[in-house]
Amino acid sequence: MSDQTKEHTPTITVADQRVASQKGEREFMMDVRTQDLEVNMGPQHPATHGVMRILIRADGELVTGAxxxxxxxxxxxxxxxENVEWLQYLPYTDRYDYLAAMNNNLGYSLAVEALLGIEIPRRATMLRTICAELNRIASHLVAFGTYGLDLGAFTPFLYCFREREWLLMLFEKICGARLTYSYLRIGGVFNDAPPGWLEEVAYFCDVFEEKWAEYRDLLMLNHIFIKRTADIGVITPAQALDFGLTGPMVRGSGIDWDLRRDMPYMIYGEICDANVFDVPLGTGEQGQLGDCWDRVYVRVQEMMESIKIVRWCLENIEDGPTIAELPKVLRVPPGEAYVGIENPRGELGHYVVSDGGKVAVRCRVRGPSFCNLPILEDIMPHTFLADSVAIIGSTDVVIGETDR
Amino acid sequence: MNDGNAIYRFLQPLAPDFVGDWGVVVTAAMVGVGIVVAIVSVIAMVSVWLERKVSAHIQCRYGPMYVGGWHGWAQTIADGVKLLTKEDLIPVGADRMLFMLSPSILLGALFAAMAALPLAPAFYFGWFDLGVFMILAFSSLTTIGVVMAGWASNSKWSLYGAMREAAQVVAYEIPLGVSLLAPLLVAGTFNLVEASHDQADFFGMGWFVFKNPFVAAASVVFFIAVLAETKRAPFDLPEAESELVAGFLTEYSGIRWSFFFMEEYAAMFLMSAVTAFFFFGGFESPFTYLAHEAFGDGIGYQLVCFATLAVKGFAGIFLMMWLRWTLPRLRIDQVMTMGYKYLTPIALLCVLGAGLWEGLKYALF
Amino acid sequence: MDFQGIYDRLRAVDAPGLTGCDLPRDADPEDKKDKGRAGDAFVLVDPAQWTQFLRVCRDDERLGFEQLVDLTATDPGKDDENFWVNAQLLSLRHKHRLAVKALLPKGAATIASATAVYRAAQWHERECGEMFGITFAGHPDPRNILLPDDWAGYPLRKDYEFPKEYHGISCE
Incomplete structure (x- = not known):
């Protein structure tokens, strides 16, 4: 992006002009200078899903740089x-990826627990898994719905939000919050599920399965949708690795990688041994491998896989305590730990450093949205303006997380 | 029937002598303008309400439910009052003259086009032998308003919207006009009332789409072109709220913005009515047939004709809304491809086919 | 491979700049001040040979770290004379991770940019640059990423003092 302003001056020299005007032709071109249009998409723009700004250089409808x-x-x-106590920091984690706050709580809790080296009660782990997977569904519903919105299909968005509303209601029942839960705590979960909650989750799973097929048919297999997303924003597997893409972005390019299966944490190892879920991959079904359609379809399929995991947890959940005994003021043993978990958007990494005190020395968050974004500079040029919207949408960026 | 303006005919016997013929003409014109403005406003109001209700029900919502009592019928009126009282913003750096002028041009062109639309066989603002030409000509003039608005706003998004509108309308004027030639071949007239009368046979079901298969094919092409012409999804690229913020409307607010809105919905009705006139029977339906049997050419018959037209117009609007809330938006190159590569040749084939069909019918029977 | 295996392999291929490793250990029961060290094991690398080391990690068949998951820095304390530059490498093929750390003197906080090895480093390095004032030599686009372009100071340093005002806006 070194050439900031690129001007195309027509290759007509003064001598040419004289000749041309003598001939009486092309006179009108003499002082025409064309210039690329630089337009700021954002910070307030419907397609940037928050307050991101993308400086787009465009030649008419054609994007030449982003x-x-x-x-x-x-x-x-x-x-x-670095300034608040370990336990106090938990609510801040809700705020990075506000669409998948359960997963953020989980990542931070696991990182601190890695330093503490404590045993988490099994029921707490199960509840964590259920909440994290339900939150993944909620997050993907937003991703899928708003993607339709980006492409001009308004209605699937509201259908998705109907199911998401149900999920938020379930979360509200279990922890009292709809968006920023702070439910998964260091050492377990805040409280046990209220009576009847698990049955309601099971009912949700049954209903969602039917709805899911509808949504897929309504939007994913819509002819215009396919035309708009297939072969657009292709990320090759090599590019995906080089840019450190994770989650659905890397799976959309056909790379078989899922932290839940390949580097299991919590009880995912057990779930994988029971062969409960598959890892959906981009197949290039409608166009080239790694296009927008593949990435979005990976997310759509993942919702179904999460349902399977939730069902397995509901079958295997046992009674027991839901939080490990921990002191009121937590002192974490000195050391450093990096824990990466599979967030709906990719690998959410927490790198925590402790010197044995009440507060962290370093509390680094590796947000998947932040790491999935730089690829835009590579894949957005040479697309149409409308495609650039489709590409931004397909990265499923949450600005709370990129900016932290 | 071609004895001029219906209002003029109505007023002439009533006028006192000292007014003279000129006075009657001017009064008739004023009344006519008033009626057109009223009709456009009412159509826009009803359509906006309908759009909100239709979209709501498609999306498992209720839409407006409170204002006015019954299903929020007065919501649009309340919105209109709100828009009237809003501050009139003109961005710094905008071309003030063009910025203020463009909604007027847009709406003026629409009113002119509306004037050629007969509301009942005996109620029209003027007897236009080239009525449909007038409608098409004036409704494509609205594009000038949009381009002016986009250019004058001094916003890059608005400019994008304007350029898209220009490109899109140029591309779709061709299939729009050409596909309309097919029913015109059958009708043999450009006058809307006469075209409607041509479809009165078979108990009011002798619609051109039933009379000639190529007209039926042309009706599909025409409808798609109408969608593009009225900037409705999946061809709402000039607005494209997720790409261009709001396209050419980005910098407009308050009452000026509502002019654009009014134009959009009235244009939808106008084009649906034209579709009805040249493809789907115009005033004609079995009810019209029965009414004609019962009342002759009297006021009852005229009312039934008007109702039939309104129903057909709003059916078209409903179809457009249904599509809008179902389909994603196309990309500009796909829109162009569709217009130039598919619709134009298909429209030409339809005209050719319709002509041959009519010729054969003439030769054989 | 577990950490020991990776470390042995790094030693075997004679990875440039490898200076040692740090393993978690239990507290020494005899020394009351010693609390041990918890968490992950990591390897220590000489910052002068940072990119060469990463390149070996990426290109060696048995290490096979295709992805740079995270690159960040840490200021361990006001009195400490070094920054840490931490990298998290991930191998999708072999399903293993490696934490890499380079100790970078605060007085001469310059390290070569890893962008040429992993393009993922690009934005991480920009963030480190603005937050810690570390210079990444050879970075293609070393602008601020999260902070405004005219931000003074490096917020994540321990000796950072919060500004009293920003462009006339009071921050107190």
Whole structure:
């Protein structure tokens, strides 16, 4: 992106002009200078899903360059992590990826627990898994719904939000919050599920299965949708690895990688041994491998896989305590740990460093949205303006997480 | 029937002598303009309400439910009042003149086109032998308003919207006009009332789409072109709210913005009515047939004709809404491809086929 | 491979700049001040040979770290004379991770940019640069990423003092 302003001056020299005007032709071209249009998509733009700005250089409808600019939602999360106690930091984790706050709680809790080296009660682990997977569904519903919105299909968005609303209601029942849960705590979960909650989750799974097929047929297999997304924004497997893409972005390019299966944490190892879920991959079914359609379809399929995991947990959940005994003021043994978990958007990494005190020395968050974004500079040029919207949508970016 | 304006005919016997013929003409014109404005406003109001209800029910919502009592019928009126009282913003750096002028041009062109639309066989603002030409000509003039709005706004998104509108309308004027030639061949007239009368046989079901298979094919092409012409999804690229913020409307607010809105919905009705006139029987339906049997050419018959037209117009609007809330948006190159590569040749084939069909019918029977 | 296997392999291929490793250990029961070290094991690398080391990690068949998952820095304390530059490498083929750490003196906080090895490093390095004031030599686009372009100071350093105002806006 070094050439900031690129001007196309017509290759007509003064001598040419004289000749041309003598001939009486092309006179009108003499002082015509064309220039690429630089247009800011954002910070307030419907397609950027928050307050991101993408500086687009465009030749008419054709995008010739794109440069994302971040920082509009920077809330100093990492600095705050160095100033508040371990337990107090948990609510801040809700705020990075506000669409999958359960997963953020989980990532942070696991990282701190890795330093503490404590045993988590089995029921707590099960509840964690159920909540994390339900939250994954909720997050993917938003991703899928807003993707339809980006392409101009308004209705699937509201259908998706109907099911998401149900999920948020379930979360509200278990922890009292709809978006920023702080339910998964260091050492377990905040409280046990209220009576009847698990049955309601089972009922949700049954209903969702039917709805899921509808949504897939309504939007994923819509002819216009396929035309708009197939062969657009192709990420090759090599590119995906080089840019450190994770989650549905890398799976959309056909790379078989899922932290839940390949580097199991919590009880995912057990779930994988029971062969409960598959890892959906991009297949290039409608176009080239790694196009927008593949990435979105991976997310759509993942919702179904999460349902399977939730069902397995519901079958195998046992009674027991839901949180490990921990002191009120937590002192974490000195050391450092990096724990990466499979967030709906990719690998959510927490790198925590402790010196044995009440607060962290370093509390680094590796947000998947942040790491999935730089690829835009590579794949957005030479697409149409409308495609660039489709590409941004297919990265499923949450600005709370990129800016932290 | 071609004895001029219906209002003029109505007023002439009533006028006192000292007014003279000129006075009657001017009064008739004023009344006519008033009626057109009223009709456009009412259509826009009803359509906006309908759009909100249709979209809501498609999306498992209720839509407006409170204002006015019954299913929020007065919501649009309340919105209109709100829009009237809003501050009139003109962005810094905008071309003030063009910025203020463009909604007027847009709406003026639409009113002019509306004037050629007969509302009942005996109620029309003027007897236009080239009525449908007038409608098409004036409704494509609205594009000038949109391009002006986009250019004058001094916003890049608006400019994008305007350029898209220009490209799209140029591409779709061709199939729009050409596909309309097919029913025109059958009708043998450009006058809407006469075209409607041509479809009165078979108990009011002698619609051109039933009379000639190529007209039926052309009706599909025409409808798609109408969608593009009225900027409705999947061809709402000039607005494209997720790409261009709001396209050419980005910088407009308050009452000026509502002019664009009014134009959009009235244009939808106008084009649906034209579709009805040249493909789906116009005033004709079995009810019209029965009414004609019962009342002759009297006021009852005229009312039934008007109702039939309104139903057909709103059926078209409903179809457009249904599509809008179901389909994703096309990309600009796909829109162009569809217009130039598919619809134009198909429209030409339809005209050819319709002509041959009519010729054969003439030769054989 | 587990950490020991990776470390042995790094030693075997004579990875440039490898200076040692740090393993978690239990507290020494005799020394009351010693609390041990918890968490992950990591390897220590000489910052002068940072990119060469990463390149070996990426290209060696048995190590096979295709992805740079995370690159960040840490200021361990006001009195500490080094920054840590931490990288998390991930091998999708072999399903193993490696934490890499380079100790970078605060006085001369310059390290070669890893962008040429892993393009994923690009934005991480920009973030480290603005937050810690570490210079990544050879970075293609070393602008601020999250902070405004005119931000003074490096917020994640331990000796950072919060500004009293920003462009006339009071921050207190």
């Amino acid at each position: 440069q994302p600019h971040l920082g509009y939602l920077h809330r100093c999360a990492e600095k705050i992590g």
